[in-house]
Amino acid sequence: HDQCRESYCGPNQPLIKFPFQIVKESSQDQCVYPKEFCLYCTENKKTMIVLSTSSGPIKFHVSDIDYESHSMSISDPDNCLPKKFLILNNSSFRPYRFDSELDIKIFFFNCFSVRKQHLRNQYQTSQESQDMITCPIYVADSDEDIVDLDLLSCTKMFDVNASMMGSDLRYNFLRLSWPKQSCAKCESKGMKCKWMNNTTKPGIECFYCNQKHKKFQPPKALIFSAIGSIILGMGTIVFIKIYLHFREKEEDQVRIDKFLEDYRAQKPARFSYSDIKRITSGFKEKLGEGAHGSVFKGKLSSEILVAVKILNNTQGEGKEFITEVEIMGKIHHINVVRLLGFCAEGVHCALVYNFFSKGSLQSFIFPPDNKDYFMGWEKLQQISTGIAKAIEYLHEGCSHPIIHFDINPRNVLLDDSFTPKISDFGLAKLCAKNLSIVSMTAARGTLGYMAPEVVSRNFGNVSLKSDIYSYGMLLLEMVGGRKNVDSSSAEDLHVLYPEWIHNLLEGDIHINVEDEVGNAKIARKLAIVGLWCIQWQPMNRPSIKTVIQMLETEDDSQLTFPPNPFHSTNSITSSEGSLPRRPLKMEAIQE
Numbered sequence: 001h002d003q004c005r006e007s008y009c010g011p012n013q014p015l016i017k018f019p020f021q022i023v024k025e026s027s028q029d030q031c032v033y034p035k036e037f038c039l040y041c042t043e044n045k046k047t048m049i050v051l052s053t054s055s056g057p058i059k060f061h062v063s064d065i066d067y068e069s070h071s072m073s074i075s076d077p078d079n080c081l082p083k084k085f086l087i088l089n090n091s092s093f094r095p096y097r098f099d100s101e102l103d104i105k106i107f108f109f110n111c112f113s114v115r116k117q118h119l120r121n122q123y124q125t126s127q128e129s130q131d132m133i134t135c136p137i138y139v140a141d142s143d144e145d146i147v148d149l150d151l152l153s154c155t156k157m158f159d160v161n162a163s164m165m166g167s168d169l170r171y172n173f174l175r176l177s178w179p180k181q182s183c184a185k186c187e188s189k190g191m192k193c194k195w196m197n198n199t200t201k202p203g204i205e206c207f208y209c210n211q212k213h214k215k216f217q218p219p220k221a222l223i224f225s226a227i228g229s230i231i232l233g234m235g236t237i238v239f240i241k242i243y244l245h246f247r248e249k250e251e252d253q254v255r256i257d258k259f260l261e262d263y264r265a266q267k268p269a270r271f272s273y274s275d276i277k278r279i280t281s282g283f284k285e286k287l288g289e290g291a292h293g294s295v296f297k298g299k300l301s302s303e304i305l306v307a308v309k310i311l312n313n314t315q316g317e318g319k320e321f322i323t324e325v326e327i328m329g330k331i332h333h334i335n336v337v338r339l340l341g342f343c344a345e346g347v348h349c350a351l352v353y354n355f356f357s358k359g360s361l362q363s364f365i366f367p368p369d370n371k372d373y374f375m376g377w378e379k380l381q382q383i384s385t386g387i388a389k390a391i392e393y394l395h396e397g398c399s400h401p402i403i404h405f406d407i408n409p410r411n412v413l414l415d416d417s418f419t420p421k422i423s424d425f426g427l428a429k430l431c432a433k434n435l436s437i438v439s440m441t442a443a444r445g446t447l448g449y450m451a452p453e454v455v456s457r458n459f460g461n462v463s464l465k466s467d468i469y470s471y472g473m474l475l476l477e478m479v480g481g482r483k484n485v486d487s488s489s490a491e492d493l494h495v496l497y498p499e500w501i502h503n504l505l506e507g508d509i510h511i512n513v514e515d516e517v518g519n520a521k522i523a524r525k526l527a528i529v530g531l532w533c534i535q536w537q538p539m540n541r542p543s544i545k546t547v548i549q550m551l552e553t554e555d556d557s558q559l560t561f562p563p564n565p566f567h568s569t570n571s572i573t574s575s576e577g578s579l580p581r582r583p584l585k586m587e588a589i590q591e
Ligand SMILES: Nc1ncnc2c1ncn2[C@@H]1O[C@H](COP(=O)(O)OP(=O)(O)OP(=O)(O)O)[C@@H](O)[C@H]1O
Pocket: 287, 288, 289, 290, 291, 292, 293, 294, 295, 306, 307, 309, 337, 353, 354, 355, 356, 357, 359, 360, 406, 410, 411, 413, 423, 424, 442, 446
């Protein structure tokens, strides 16, 4: 939109606007059609035009342009206008023409040479003769002029019919006009005109040149208000973010308060699944995997560390799960893992327990890397009594007796002071009894502890005594530190009756019992109690109360040694007649 600006080649030069266009002298061909209206500026800031004639292009200096009368004044930069005039006069230089209506005769004189006089009568027809004319040439309009101009001694070359005064030519001044190029259509729309960029036929197009259609420059007020609104918007967003952050914190705080309230009231708190994710920091630290699901470490507050068990296969409706969990949440005993909370959200079910840094008893009786780790008989007795007290509480201390069904060293967790806590009670109820989903490792691990009647009803009814059997196996393992299941065959699970215990008690005591009399006594006591607990007939097993009494008695003489079921003569269970020899192969009956 250079054409919007007023253009001049230099000071005192005419204004250049439509229908003219201004181009650089060096790039004349950039001038759009029609080229006749192209002007250019010289180095010394003069406005120039090139007129095309039959003798070729001729340059003129444009001294004035009158857009009203669409005419302009030109002059010859070589100061030889009479010669140029003769060329123009004999040719067409459209769209321009001489701007005068005169029809007069003007006379051309040469004052230095007559050598070309013979051409005088031919010049009008011969182009060559005109080209041969050289300046200075003098032009007179009349005889008076000849006298006034002192041309009497000069040679008159020819006279020409012209539409302008000879004096003008003398003064290097020629006026041309061009047909009016109407811009009325554009102007009526408040627009300006320009030539179309079309090389075949001239065409005019309109364009906007006023402020608002120039490059958009928004007013300062608009800029300020835009910046203001951006700052305001950002401020609002920051404010909302801060507000949401604090509200979330407040909600978190409310939740924590609610949890602490429940915690103090010893009620399990209900968590959403997103709470569970937050508590476990996106299930970052896995503690292990059991038959019922994976366990992750978590944090409820800076002091309360938790273990979150994500249940794989929760059974039935969420409502049942919640009721069940709430009942479990009411079970509080020093030797029972406390259920702090739970999550029941669609398919997501989770249980939240206190975290116990020492892990399970399993790793102490069977150190994973076969390291000879022994925690001492005192501690083992303390742990055994603790477990027995937990079983007593489940069997007798709650509103309904609870059979754990899965007492084994992996379900006994130890706190910092080796206080045992039994866990996973009630899980059998919460989880689907789909044996196919129980991993073989888990099944085998637990199988050694299962009472015969739990595996097969041939052996009697399941009762509280089934837990006593498992507890007995656990005691014997604690004494002997060896597995009571032969896992060499995956299909046939041979439960090994710990006959070695009998040998041990009957003869030499070579297990980890140090020579101290007291320690030997503990090992013997645990072994005897264990053997009583694993009697085949549930009725021959002692109740948990009796177990505790046996464990707590100081008087060893009261502890009678149970019969070895493999020696039929010693059998106290005459009703069973002959029991199978070891290894005892039990057949599972599908219920
Ligand atoms: N409250 C807890 N604190 C610390 N570790 C725990 C806690 N609960 C479970 N664990 C650990 O998580 C792992 C898996 O426990 P989980 O009870 O799911 O399986 P398990 O007892 O090994 O097997 P199963 O489910 O067959 O009884 C175990 O290694 C256990 O030591």
